[in-house]
Amino acid sequence: MIPGVIATARAVAGPGAWVAFAGCLLSVFMQMIDVTIVNTALPEITTDLQASSAQQLLIVSGYSLAFACTLLPAARLGARIGRRRMFLLAVVAFTAASVWCGTADSGNELVLARIVQGVAGAGMAAQTIAILTALFPRELHTHVFALYGATSGFAGLLGPILGGALVTADIGGFGWHSIFLMNLPLGMVTFALAWRFLRLEVPPQRAPMDFTGVFLSVATLFALLYALSEIHLRGWRPMPCLIIAVALALGALTLLHERRATRRGTGPLLRLDLFADRGFAVGSVVITGFFGLFTAFVFAISITLQDVLQFSPLRTGIAMTPFALGAGAGALLSPLLVKRWGARVLAGGLVLYAACVLTGVAYINITDGRVNMLLCAVPVFLCGFGAGVFAVPLQPIMLAGLDDSQMAEASGLLPTIEQIGNGVGLALLATAFFRAHTLGGSTVMLSAIAVVALVLATVTLALPDPATPDNSAPAPAPAVN
Known part of the structure; x- marks a missing residue:
């Protein structure tokens, strides 16, 4: 344990802890949805701001770059000044940066605002696991981390759908600006909940900064x-x-x-002993692969529906709604399924996901791109269900063998691993297989995603059963960073 970290008893999580948890989930929703929501709005942004190709790239990737690069330092800074204080400061900065993004009137200004937004998002994200570890007793960790993972995954999926809906609806004439300005009320609610209900002790001594x-x-x-x-x-x-x-x-x-x-x-800065736990080590490989897979999938679907099949942003959102509903259903049922069948359920979810993707590939080739959305609703729902069954239990299983001080250290490392997966997924899958926006290109890309999902399902079988984590020794006293 880092010097200066103090122990706090949390025998029972009271109502205030759950309300503070709701604030944390709102912050997760904001920071993850802003990774993908720009994708469907980018054509409108490009036209309005006359953004160059380099500016377009940085509008999308500048956020993720800043987010990923500052997670580990933000986690340590939170340990130094207190998780609550760091979280509140980051919420204010993220909300202000979102307003700045929504009022930017040039490509360069939007790029700079997105970078600031990414740094602030990392400030929130790097505290979350440590905060949840401090708020809840060990026996509730499986449930709270499942909700945390579900919120993160759902927000990433919802981004392109919501972005398309907001741009199409053009509420109040704001157009693409609304995808950023919606964070203003969300940020205000997040800050209010955390200010009132998030109660964590400040370490009496500052943790060293590497x-x-x-x-x-x-x-x-x-x-x-x-x-x-x-x-x-x-x-x-x-x-x-x-x-x-x-x-x-x-x-x-x-x-x-x-x-x-x-x-x-x-x-x-980086606790290498975390990787001595089999669940965390295998989970790191799996979660990197899954985030790369999922990012490439969202990219491929967006390009296939809008560029190849000529769907509007709104129709794209409607077409992917069954996927979101299926992911939600899978998320709700996954704890029960894992309790009954263990970590094998995760592999089964990925196999179902891959089978549905391959079914979709066969369908669009047989029909030459003519899609009946009603006919596709059930396979798309099942595809989302498989993804939800896999993604939600992954983090609880990955973290089950760590003690509380180790989980606090994982607070910055885990989202960093996820962001590396995002970058690798887009670079390797999207570039290697999808250079042409054609039906053939979509076929190759989606088929490659399905194959990678099947390989990842095999690796998932190496995860330890959640009922018997590697670290079976009693956990030390809970720590608050």
């Missing part, structure tokens, strides 16, 4: 994710490949530094 680790980790993640975004936009060219090599070298230096900091007891 400035060398901060520099190395930020440089590594920025180089890696920037190169992947360049590959996504322009393909596999020498320069981004060289940057990836530099990122890998920086990553090796980061790991060496963190191992040295761990041996010296100087407060490493």
